[in-house]
Amino acid sequence: MIELKYFQQSDFNQLISWFNTPDFLFQWGGPNFNFPLTEQQLEDYLRDANKEHSNVLIYSVFDKELERVVGHISLKNIDRKNRSARVAKVIVGDENARGKGIGQNMLTEILKVAFNELKLHRVSLGVFDFNTSAIACYEKVGFTKEGLQRDNFKNGDEYWSLVEMSILEDEWNGR
Numbered sequence: 001m002i003e004l005k006y007f008q009q010s011d012f013n014q015l016i017s018w019f020n021t022p023d024f025l026f027q028w029g030g031p032n033f034n035f036p037l038t039e040q041q042l043e044d045y046l047r048d049a050n051k052e053h054s055n056v057l058i059y060s061v062f063d064k065e066l067e068r069v070v071g072h073i074s075l076k077n078i079d080r081k082n083r084s085a086r087v088a089k090v091i092v093g094d095e096n097a098r099g100k101g102i103g104q105n106m107l108t109e110i111l112k113v114a115f116n117e118l119k120l121h122r123v124s125l126g127v128f129d130f131n132t133s134a135i136a137c138y139e140k141v142g143f144t145k146e147g148l149q150r151d152n153f154k155n156g157d158e159y160w161s162l163v164e165m166s167i168l169e170d171e172w173n174g175r
Contacts, residue, residue, distance in 0.1 A: 002105045004059040004113070006050045007072065011060045012042045014069050018093030026155050027128060028091050055079070057113065058089070061106050063097060070094035073106050075114060075123075083121035083169075085114055090125075090134070103134070107141040115172045124166040128153075135163060142167045142175050 007015075015037070019025040022035035033041050049056040055078040061071035071092040078085040087110055092102045114120045127134050129148065139145075143165040151159035 001064045002070070002102060002109065003062045003064060004073070004106075004109050005062050007046060007058040007060045007074075009039075009043070009046075011069060011072075012039050014060075015042065015072055015093065018091060023155065026153075027131070028089060030153065049074075053080075059110070061092075061102070063094075063102065066094075066097065068094070070097035070102055071106055073110050075110055078118065078120075080118070083119065085118070085120055085123050087114075087123060087125040103137040104141055107138065111141065111167065111172055115169050121169045122166055124164065126162045126164055129161045129163050135165075138165050142171050144171070 016039070019028065019035070019037050025033055025035045025037055029037070032045075046058060048054060049058045056074060056076045057078070058074040059072070060069045061073060062068070063070045071094065072089055073087065073091075074089040075085050076088045087107070090103070090106065092098050092106070111123060114123045124146075125138065125143065126149075127138065129135075135145075144167065146164045146166055149162040149164060152162045153160045
């Protein structure tokens with residue numbers, strides 16, 4: 001069983017410890033973060049988040065059974081007028097917690113926030129096309145592939161393609 005808790009400065013070192021390569025950090029944070037991840041970057045990331053009517057909610061994922069933080073997830077681009085948002089920065093960072101359904105639980109909990117609390121209509125996300133385990137996880141929760149943005153991000157000398165996915169409120173309610 002997991003619980004989403006607002007991400008805070010006391011969580012910084014745990015999150016930083018999960019990113020030991022530039023590619024892994026880029027896969028999680030895109031071009032908005034530079035390797036090595038630093039407390040200053042996380043302070044900037046958290047600056048306008050988790051406030052009333054904020055357009056960004058950032059969470060640590062606390063595993064009640066293991067009694068520790070095992071992941072991270074955020075809901076960004078919250079648009080209350082158009083009732084939409086985007087899931088981002090998803091990671092099950094604790095290697096001992098992987099493969100146990102934590103990812104699905106994280107997504108279920110963030111979608112409860114999006115659809116049940118914020119009353120949104122649409123939630124989207126982007127995932128690199130080579131991350132097949134994440135794509136399968138998103139599909140299990142109810143996300144649908146919408147398209148592929150080919151060679152959308154440059155990482156070093158490589159281009160990475162992004163799969164766009166979304167879930168609508170009636171799909172969430174009907175699952």
